[in-house]
Amino acid sequence: MGLKPSQPEDPAQAATRRHLLEAASEVFAEVGFRAATVREICQRAEANIAAVNYHFGDKEHLYRAVLKETCRTALEKYPADFGLPPKATPEQRLRAFVHSFLLRIFSQGPGSRHGKLMAREMVEPTGALDAIVKEDVGPMAAVLTSIVGDLLGSSADADKKRLCGMSVVSQVLFYHHCRPVVTRLFPTMKFDAAGIEQLAEHITQFSLAAFKEISKGKKK
Amino acid sequence: MGLKPSQPEDPAQAATRRHLLEAASEVFAEVGFRAATVREICQRAEANIAAVNYHFGDKEHLYRAVLKETCRTALEKYPADFGLPPKATPEQRLRAFVHSFLLRIFSQGPGSRHGKLMAREMVEPTGALDAIVKEDVGPMAAVLTSIVGDLLGSSADADKKRLCGMSVVSQVLFYHHCRPVVTRLFPTMKFDAAGIEQLAEHITQFSLAAFKEISKGKKK
Amino acid sequence: MGLKPSQPEDPAQAATRRHLLEAASEVFAEVGFRAATVREICQRAEANIAAVNYHFGDKEHLYRAVLKETCRTALEKYPADFGLPPKATPEQRLRAFVHSFLLRIFSQGPGSRHGKLMAREMVEPTGALDAIVKEDVGPMAAVLTSIVGDLLGSSADADKKRLCGMSVVSQVLFYHHCRPVVTRLFPTMKFDAAGIEQLAEHITQFSLAAFKEISKGKKK
Amino acid sequence: MGLKPSQPEDPAQAATRRHLLEAASEVFAEVGFRAATVREICQRAEANIAAVNYHFGDKEHLYRAVLKETCRTALEKYPADFGLPPKATPEQRLRAFVHSFLLRIFSQGPGSRHGKLMAREMVEPTGALDAIVKEDVGPMAAVLTSIVGDLLGSSADADKKRLCGMSVVSQVLFYHHCRPVVTRLFPTMKFDAAGIEQLAEHITQFSLAAFKEISKGKKK
DNA sequence: CATGAATGAGCCTTCATTCAT
DNA sequence: CATGAATGAAGGCTCATTCAT
Numbered sequence: 037m038g039l040k041p042s043q044p045e046d047p048a049q050a051a052t053r054r055h056l057l058e059a060a061s062e063v064f065a066e067v068g069f070r071a072a073t074v075r076e077i078c079q080r081a082e083a084n085i086a087a088v089n090y091h092f093g094d095k096e097h098l099y100r101a102v103l104k105e106t107c108r109t110a111l112e113k114y115p116a117d118f119g120l121p122p123k124a125t126p127e128q129r130l131r132a133f134v135h136s137f138l139l140r141i142f143s144q145g146p147g148s149r150h151g152k153l154m155a156r157e158m159v160e161p162t163g164a165l166d167a168i169v170k171e172d173v174g175p176m177a178a179v180l181t182s183i184v185g186d187l188l189g190s191s192a193d194a195d196k197k198r199l200c201g202m203s204v205v206s207q208v209l210f211y212h213h214c215r216p217v218v219t220r221l222f223p224t225m226k227f228d229a230a231g232i233e234q235l236a237e238h239i240t241q242f243s244l245a246a247f248k249e250i251s252k253g254k255k256k
Numbered sequence: 257m258g259l260k261p262s263q264p265e266d267p268a269q270a271a272t273r274r275h276l277l278e279a280a281s282e283v284f285a286e287v288g289f290r291a292a293t294v295r296e297i298c299q300r301a302e303a304n305i306a307a308v309n310y311h312f313g314d315k316e317h318l319y320r321a322v323l324k325e326t327c328r329t330a331l332e333k334y335p336a337d338f339g340l341p342p343k344a345t346p347e348q349r350l351r352a353f354v355h356s357f358l359l360r361i362f363s364q365g366p367g368s369r370h371g372k373l374m375a376r377e378m379v380e381p382t383g384a385l386d387a388i389v390k391e392d393v394g395p396m397a398a399v400l401t402s403i404v405g406d407l408l409g410s411s412a413d414a415d416k417k418r419l420c421g422m423s424v425v426s427q428v429l430f431y432h433h434c435r436p437v438v439t440r441l442f443p444t445m446k447f448d449a450a451g452i453e454q455l456a457e458h459i460t461q462f463s464l465a466a467f468k469e470i471s472k473g474k475k476k
Numbered sequence: 477m478g479l480k481p482s483q484p485e486d487p488a489q490a491a492t493r494r495h496l497l498e499a500a501s502e503v504f505a506e507v508g509f510r511a512a513t514v515r516e517i518c519q520r521a522e523a524n525i526a527a528v529n530y531h532f533g534d535k536e537h538l539y540r541a542v543l544k545e546t547c548r549t550a551l552e553k554y555p556a557d558f559g560l561p562p563k564a565t566p567e568q569r570l571r572a573f574v575h576s577f578l579l580r581i582f583s584q585g586p587g588s589r590h591g592k593l594m595a596r597e598m599v600e601p602t603g604a605l606d607a608i609v610k611e612d613v614g615p616m617a618a619v620l621t622s623i624v625g626d627l628l629g630s631s632a633d634a635d636k637k638r639l640c641g642m643s644v645v646s647q648v649l650f651y652h653h654c655r656p657v658v659t660r661l662f663p664t665m666k667f668d669a670a671g672i673e674q675l676a677e678h679i680t681q682f683s684l685a686a687f688k689e690i691s692k693g694k695k696k
Numbered sequence: 697m698g699l700k701p702s703q704p705e706d707p708a709q710a711a712t713r714r715h716l717l718e719a720a721s722e723v724f725a726e727v728g729f730r731a732a733t734v735r736e737i738c739q740r741a742e743a744n745i746a747a748v749n750y751h752f753g754d755k756e757h758l759y760r761a762v763l764k765e766t767c768r769t770a771l772e773k774y775p776a777d778f779g780l781p782p783k784a785t786p787e788q789r790l791r792a793f794v795h796s797f798l799l800r801i802f803s804q805g806p807g808s809r810h811g812k813l814m815a816r817e818m819v820e821p822t823g824a825l826d827a828i829v830k831e832d833v834g835p836m837a838a839v840l841t842s843i844v845g846d847l848l849g850s851s852a853d854a855d856k857k858r859l860c861g862m863s864v865v866s867q868v869l870f871y872h873h874c875r876p877v878v879t880r881l882f883p884t885m886k887f888d889a890a891g892i893e894q895l896a897e898h899i900t901q902f903s904l905a906a907f908k909e910i911s912k913g914k915k916k
Numbered sequence: 917c918a919t920g921a922a923t924g925a926g927c928c929t930t931c932a933t934t935c936a937t
Numbered sequence: 938c939a940t941g942a943a944t945g946a947a948g949g950c951t952c953a954t955t956c957a958t
Contacts, residue, residue, distance in 0.1 A: 049921065068380065070290050074949060084923050089950060091921090159379050160288065161436040169440040177441055198442060199458045206430030207423050213433050214426075216381040220389040221397055222418060238419045242466050249465035269938095294932060304940055309933065489942065508820065511730050514928065524944050529929065531942090599819050600728065601876040609880040617881055638882060639898045646870030647863050653873050654866075656821040660829040661837055662858060678859045682906050689905035709917095734953060744919055749954065923955075934944075 053091050055081040058146060060088075061102045065149035068156050069099050100164040103153055107172050110150035114140035116179045126186035127244060130204070133180060134243075135236035137208045142227055151212050158213075180204065187247040200247065207239040273311050275301040278366060280308075281322045285369035288376050289319055320384040323373055327392050330370035334360035336399045346406035347464060350424070353400060354463075355456035357428045362447055371432050378433075400424065407467040420467065427459040493531050495521040498586060500528075501542045505589035508596050509539050540604040543593055547612050550590035554580035556619045566626035567684060570644070573620060574683075575676035577648045582667055591652050598653075620644065627687040640687065647679040713751050715741040718806060720748075721762045725809035728816050729759050760824040763813055767832050770810035774800035776839045786846035787904060790864070793840060794903075795896035797868045802887055811872050818873075840864065847907040860907065867899045 059080035063072045074088050074095055081087070092098040118136035120129060141151035157165055180201045188197060211218060211227070218225060225231065279301035283292045294308050294315055301307070312318040338356035340349060361371035377385055400421045408417060431438060431447070438445060445451065499520035503512045514528050514535055521527070532538040558576035560569060581591030597605055620641045628637060651658060651667070658665060665671065719740035723732045734748050734755055741747070752758040778796035780789060801811030817825055840861045848857060871878060871887070878885060885891065 052921080068288075068290070070288070073947085075947090086923065086951080087921090095949065155379050158433055158436055159375050165436060166440065169437055173437055173441065200462065202430060202438070203427050203459070203462045206426045206434075209434065210422060210426030210429060213378055214429065216378055216385060217389055217393055218422070220386065221394065239423070242420065242423045242470070245469035246462050246466035249469040250462070253465075293930085306934085306940060310939070315932065492942080508728075508730070510728070513926085515926090526930080526944065527942090535928070595819050598873055598876055599815050605876060606880065609877055613877055613881065640902065642870060642878070643867050643899070643902045646866045646874075649874065650862060650866030650869060653818055654869065656818055656825060657829055657833055658862070660826065661833065679863070682860065682863045682910070685909035686902050686906035689909040690902070693905070733951085746919060746955085750918070755953065919958085927951080930948080937940085
């Protein structure tokens with residue numbers, strides 16, 4: 037029932053699908069899965085109320101498609117080595133990783149609901165998360181671990197590298213996740229391009245400082 | 257006939273209120289505000305379906321009461337200076353702050369839905385957040401800023417202290433907020449008392465390392 | 477959810493329940509379970525659209541209640557020994573059984589949708605049928621088998637009695653089940669009280685004739 | 697340009713029509729007219745979703761075609777004089793009529809949904825029934841009346857012959873129509889070829905016994 | 917011609933809230 | 938006062954049918 041032939045790729049069908057995905061990512065990001073209504077999504081996509089069922093089966097499958105799609109797009113637009121020279125130092129790679137990460141989750145506008153959607157997924161994980169972690173988050177974590185390994189020196193064990201990696205990532209995510217509190221506490225903070233660059237700089241320096249001191253201690 | 261004294265609070269009425277608050281904190285934490293149903297809450301509280309409207313006006317006012325209550329309780333149980341000797345060093349105070357914070361958001365069981373509820377509030381802030389930030393989060397932030405100031409030395413400006421404070425806090429919140437990803441990525445991680453203590457130790461050491469290196473650089 | 481306390485028996489609640497049952501038996505009889513709409517039922521019962529859910533859980537449970545209720549009522553109104561003198565002959569008992577059966581399935585009006593509903597159940601059995609067969613049809617069959625046994629004589633085996641019993645019952649049900657064809661084929665046939673009495677007479681005589689001839693053959 | 701000859705019937709088109717009819721008879725028999733979905737039918741027929749509207753106008757016209765077709769096929773396969781020697785006695789003709797009737801309504805498999813469909817038609821007659829009664833049932837009834845007339849003797853009036861005919865037919869239809877109850881009441885009953893032959897034998901003997909006794913009484 | 921994407925009416929169900937008792 | 942039966946709006950989903958290609 038409602039099975040969609042995936043091969044022929046009718047351009048008209050594809051357009052409706054795309055509008056639906058875009059509208060859905062908007063609504064899901066704004067109000068979450070539960071509160072989102074199929075009616076609202078279809079209205080924004082200028083599609084019929086039955087379009088969701090026809091193209092995606094049901095609301096949940098639409099959500100999964102949206103989550104996967106926004107993840108893919110965001111990682112394509114802001115990869116871990118965003119704007120990095122070929123032979124970069126570990127310090128440069130860390131800075132790029134942090135900056136790209138910040139841009140990725142704070143970027144707004146069409147096709148950029150990745151941050152909001154993932155934050156909601158953290159609070160209320162759905163079955164869609166497993167695939168995301170395996171396919172997208174895992175590789176990202178590997179990249180970071182490699183950078184952290186270079187900075188800590190070969191003496192660091194796997195556990196320490198993991199924890200230090202998370203100490204970096206946590207600082208990035210914090211500003212997105214706790215934005216409601218941060219803006220209330222410090223109304224002067226801005227999250228525009230300049231503000232994000234300052235944030236990236238602080239996080240990088242803070243982390244590099246920690247790594248330096250830690251590796252120094254380890255060596256002795 | 258029969259003037260009703262509004263203050264003395266019928267003990268039966270107070271008990272129902274308490275049961276309602278407890279049940280509601282459970283349900284709100286489990287499924288969120290939207291998905292929570294008044295029926296479910298009243299059933300768990302063994303109260304009448306109309307009890308919520310009777311005691312709290314409506315679902316939203318019940319939610320606000322729950323949020324405020326869980327926040328108060330959690331801060332009472334795990335204050336910023338939890339288990340700290342009177343004349344503690346800044347290092348000890350940071351360690352206590354971090355550990356207490358972790359315990360506060362990870363504590364489970366009756367009366368301890370604070371972490372979950374606040375995480376939901378971050379993703380979808382309600383009007384109740386303003387009061388929480390002003391009355392509870394603000395003082396907490398002040399305590400941390402003071403600790404960080406002591407560690408960074410007097411040379412640090414307000415901005416830097418703020419950012420460094422958030423670098424500390426972010427590491428704490430990360431494990432709660434991103435738990436679904438963390439447990440998928442590193443299934444060996446545990447969040448029992450021992451695991452939390454290890455986490456507290458890492459976060460403290462990582463942050464102290466950063467502070468040490470930063471203040472060293474600053475002095476020169 | 478929607479659990480209804482069965483004890484207190486609020487008269488107002490009971491009235492709504494009754495109206496719902498009556499309206500539902502009408503609609504289910506007219507158009508069947510699938511085609512029946514909760515809206516239509518509630519409108520006829522002058523109840524709110526949500527009343528079905530509140531009182532019966534869902535459409536299916538309402539249907540089960542209707543089926544059981546109409547069956548009970550019909551068997552109470554037209555028992556197997558309807559209008560029979562205390563010491564009746566087997567012939568009289570057969571005639572009463574047949575006549576009562578015909579009246580039972582052909583009776584119209586409020587509380588008498590039994591025939592239609594059972595006919596639908598035959599074509600598309602639901603889970604409700606098992607209970608009906610066990611509790612209502614079984615005992616009825618036992619009564620008939622006893623009558624048939626008396627008429628066939630002790631020589632008849634259980635199989636033969638069963639088959640002969642069904643030969644009687646089949647003639648009764650036929651006129652109800654195949655009424656659309658019968659009335660088209662023989663437009664003069666009527667199913668009013670007089671017509672039903674004639675039918676009862678024919679079925680009884682036809683069956684008695686068969687029994688007489690069969691038992692005669694058996695004896696030799 | 698290109699006048700389209702409407703008669704010659706494109707063989708591909710005819711095949712689709714045939715597949716549609718076969719699939720539709722399956723689905724209609726299984727779940728009834730209302731519950732049957734055009735999608736399901738087209739999927740089973742491996743035809744396009746619009747094929748029903750294209751070939752038959754709408755769902756209802758498809759249903760009418762199916763009903764008429766299954767009736768025609770069933771009567772062709774199991775005529776009233778099925779397997780009868782040229783000069784058969786009335787007793788033999790009755791036995792053949794009964795047996796053929798049973799086989800007709802109990803036969804399963806492709807092209808044999810006649811019994812189920814007619815049973816549904818009895819419970820919820822559609823406009824298609826009039827034609828069926830006139831063209832198929834009527835002639836059948838005439839054949840039976842003739843047989844019954846031979847068995848009752850010339851003294852029987854038209855009314856009696858009609859009623860006796862229906863007493864025969866009713867016994868045949870009962871096992872099909874009330875199968876859900878019969879199998880629940882008597883789980884040992886089987887409706888395979890052997891079981892049906894036993895049934896035919898009983899019905900024939902029961903009816904012949906009745907006729908014999910009735911005609912005996914009449915003559916005196 | 918034959919297709920299948922799109923339509924929109926309508927169904928069952930859920931839920932916060934109200935109000936007579 | 939405290940209850941719980943009743944309300945009605947709204948949501949997700951299904952389905953026969955249509956129409957542009």
